[in-house]
Amino acid sequence: MRKILITTGGSGGHVIPAKIIYEHLSNDFDIFFSTDLRGFKFFSSENYKIEIINTPKIRFNIFFPINLIKLIYLIAKSIFFLKKEKIDKVISIGGYMSLPVIIASKILGLIIILIEPNMVLGRGNRFFLNFAKKILCYSDNIYNFPKKHIHKIELIKPLVSKSFYDLRADKNLNNKFCFLIVGGSQGAKIFDELIKDVIFDIAKKFSIKIIQQTSKENIDNLKKFYDDKNIENQIFDFEKKFHQIINFSDLCITRAGASSLAEMSLLNKPFIAIPLPSAKDDHQLENANFYLGKGCCWVLDQKTLSHDKLLEFLLNLLNNKSELVDKKSNLEKLNYNNSWSDINKKLVRAINEN
Known part of the structure; x- marks a missing residue:
């Protein structure tokens, strides 16, 4: 069986797609992962x-010489690992x-x-494109994509775990209108x-249920x-059966990580995206705009969001559900x-091509 290394790490935005790739390829290939301690x-x-390839951030500060030495060591460690395990191909989610793994693979x-x-x-990925054979994307209209590498794009549908596909037939699960609020892995x-x-004020006028993600310390x-406001609720920090939680919701309020939006989209759940303002290169805003352009969601700006503005917005949706039906x-x-x-077939074919 051919051996594949999937290199990932950092936040859930990098690790979740890596694990979904594993789901698709594990029956056809022997799969290994490399990750840093955050991703682990x-x-x-x-x-x-x-x-574990615990790559340091390379910045031009007093730690630069030490981190450069670490990077060289990790490149050598990656070369040794790739040769020892006889890895055939490397898949990177970026970051x-x-x-170190990409440089070692190129060597x-x-x-x-x-x-x-x-x-x-x-x-x-912008840097790794210089060494890569192809890049799998959800759209051929990716911001900051260099024209000289445009021929390397191969389109795929957004990556979502198989557990979400198995739930797609379920409908009308609630007798109360259910909000799902998701802050993402960060x-x-x-x-x-x-x-x-805002939810408390809505509960004064409508029968609702709230499912909300928060930090473990705040649960x-x-x-x-x-509970004190007599609002039915389910509070969690991390849930392995997240697909079931999404499936019970009628409307999601979420950040705009690619994986979360793809999961909600696949289950046909309308969502309000509030992109993380500090996201690098404003990628969460562009993720949300992809679905906004297809008439599938609403996008709100955190910088201008207030209690009254959000309350008015949600009350309008609940009083006139035609917008929800359209989305x-x-x-x-x-x-x-x-x-x-x-x-699955497309991914396996893409990996098998020389």
Whole structure:
């Protein structure tokens, strides 16, 4: 069986697509991962073959000489690992965490395939494109993409775990209107502080349920707030069965990480995206605009968002649900003919090509 290394790390935005690639390829290839320590926590206790390549950020400061020595060591470590395990091809989800592995792969003459889940080309992938054979993207209209490498783009549907495809037939699960609030793997303090008060005001007029992600430290406080207001709630920090949580919702309020939006889209759940203002190169805004352009969501600017503005917006949606129906219809059109098997065949074919 041919051996593939998937190099990833950092946030869930890099690790989740890597794990979905594993789902697609593990029956046809022997899969290894490399990740830094930040990314390792997203693998939990599952039985993966993982090599820790804890890449430092290379910045021109007093730590630059030390980090440069670390980088050279990690390149050597990556070369040794790739040769020892007889890796045939390398797949990178981007990010500086993959730098030693990509350089080592180039030195060894291995085929490198990139994945870009965002609508803005990441800085890591922009550099890695010089060494890669192809890059798999969700659109051929990626911001900051160099024209000289445009021929390397190969289009795929957004990467979503098979568990989401298995739930797509479920409908009308609630007797109360259910909000799902998701801050993403990096959290969202504004969701804890602003949205809970808006939900309380909505609950005075409508029968609702709230499912909300927060930090582990804030779970008890947030649950007590909703319990004291007699609002049905489910509060969590990380949930392995996240596909089931999304499936129970009627409307999602979310950051705009590529994986989260793809998951909500696949389950035909209308969502309000509030992009993270500090996201590199504003990639979350462009992710959200991709779905906004297809009539599948709403996009709100955190910088101008207030309690009254959000409350008015949500009350208008609940008083006139035709907009929700339209968004759901557009999501169904977007996901027409989107099947796990089709994506699987395309990925396997892309990996097998020399």
